[in-house]
Amino acid sequence: MTHLLPLFLYTGAFILWVRCLVRGSQGRGPLAASILTAAGLLAHAVALAHFWLQYGELPLVGFGAALSSLAFVGALALTVMLPLREMSRVAIALLPFIIALQGIAVLLGVEPTPLALDFEGAGFVLHVSLAFLGYQGLAVAFAAGVLYLIQHHELKAKRLGRFFHFIPPLATLDRLARIGLWAGFACLTLALAFGWAWTVENRGSLAMGDPKVVWAILSWLVFVGILGARVGGGRNDYRGALAAVIGFGGVICSYLVLRLTVGGDGLFL
């Protein structure tokens, strides 16, 4: 039940953002949506803290628990952006992802895994937290990229409608995508380095057959690809936005393909 409340609040916030877009309101609408998002984050923090107190472990392993924590990191990143008036509007593209993660987590049940872990302690917490930050950095770049492409389309179509007025300027979205990508890339790289160091030290190999490892490396390569598209052949904001959207889609698809075909150990993949 505690994990349902943030889900409702995020959904409510998303509905309010959509209402702002449709009604073109500039006044209290965005403020109400921002407050609801922040309330969702607070409720989410309480829910995760409750998990910690109840089970004596951080909600980082177990499929539902991990997804809920990933959603929390996304909501945290979004809440940081809320005071920045124009950037806050990226919520309309980021909240569906957060809602989907939390929704799946609630459906599957936010519970710890019964499996015993050999990688644990502070190193493990750092590894998982950095990986979550990395993926949410990519999600932020994706959300900014989607809005960039829509705004670009509106400008090209010479149509100054609801989307034009609601969506932030191209330069703002590009800056946000850049921050998300570089921060996400740095975090994921560190997360992989931690995981790699532990695996090599404790298992003597890189465990390349593990779907989690395969997916993490694929994700890292996607990051490299997106960053390459942004800076290679001269900076191109449009190409960068397109690459972020396609790259994020690629990461999600590869996750689903790996989960459905290879399957995982139930910890995260």
Add this chain to the structure above:
Amino acid sequence: MSLAVVGVSHHTAPVEVRERMVFGPSEAANALITLREEAEVEEAVLLSTCNRTEVYLFPNRDDRPIRSWETLLERKAGRLDQTLGDYLFERRGDRVVRHLFQVSAGLDSMVTGEAEIQGQVRDAYERATALPVDPPMAGPVLNRLFQMALSVGGQVRSETAIGHGRVSVASVAVELARKIFGSLRGKRVVILGAGQTGELIVQALSREGVKGVTVVNRTYERAVELARQVHGHAVEMERLSEALASADIILSSTAAPHPVVTRPTFEAAFPRGLHRPLLIIDIALPRDVAPDLGDESEVFLYNVDDLRKIVDEQLQMREGSIPAADRIIRAQSDEFRAWYASLEVVPVIRRMRGRADELRHAELERLLRGMDHLTEGDRGRVEEFSRRLMNKLLHDPTVRLRKGMDRGGGADLVDAVRFLYGLEEGELPPLDGEG
């Protein structure tokens, strides 16, 4: 009538007439004082802009304030082609409230949703408030009315799209630039040609902080002249590609009979391709910029037809918000009316009880006159009975009237009580009744 507004506006008078009736700040103050002295106006606010000159009056006893205001207007306008009455409009009672709320929200403006009027309404109200007269010129009723009007204006603008979008070519250009670059501070502008609209756009962009304005013109002397006006620098037409290479915004308005910025010129300016957004505003006819340059992913090319179409769409979008704005105005008008009625409820209750007590006294006296045999104690008991009966009969109407006020539907109730108990002459004049 109690509350009235009388004046001229762009709906009723052409600019030749309106411009003769514009009151500057000190003239407006003098006019209000004259109205107080000549017509004993209790409350008045004078709103004078280029689109309207109108005075709000409360209470408008015997139409004297209106006649006095018309005399003032006649004096101010001087000789007119038609009689003053042909240009005047007049609203009374509730319609005054709606009118002011519509004015403040920009619904009555020449360009729907324009924001300037809100500040002008505030200035008019503050000017009346600041007048050193006793009682104040913006007394309790107009004070409340104008404060609500300002709040309604803000609410309508924030909750509807009435003020969205830009409705001039220059402001659309600035809006486009903002949506591409975010802040325009430090952005570089290249102007081709020296048209008047181009100058207006550059001025609008300069206010947003663009820097490095470069003027390119076939006649170098004319380029130097315009560059001086916009604090930029001039460049010969031969160095066009060089100038374009550093531009974020290109503004083109030459009188050339053929395109000036062609594909070869563009490729010479950006030999390795364009890797950043470039806004091109081409307001020349025939067009200065080759249309196919708009196919480049980072080029945002707008010609004069595109800009006009955008302006039209923006106006349509604003007009589409009128029903939503009207709903807010209607609700707030009702709220004002309820507030006004709440001012009346206490006097009405007092008068209702007073009238009942008068009747009780009269009937009691008539009854006791023929009953001399009653002792003092019995007389007291009869009087007590009559008082209790009156109180019981009036208790429910009094409580229900107060409850009705709290629910916001009290104005009609007050009117009904006035009618039923014959209390038409209240202490406060009804909003749209005789003062």
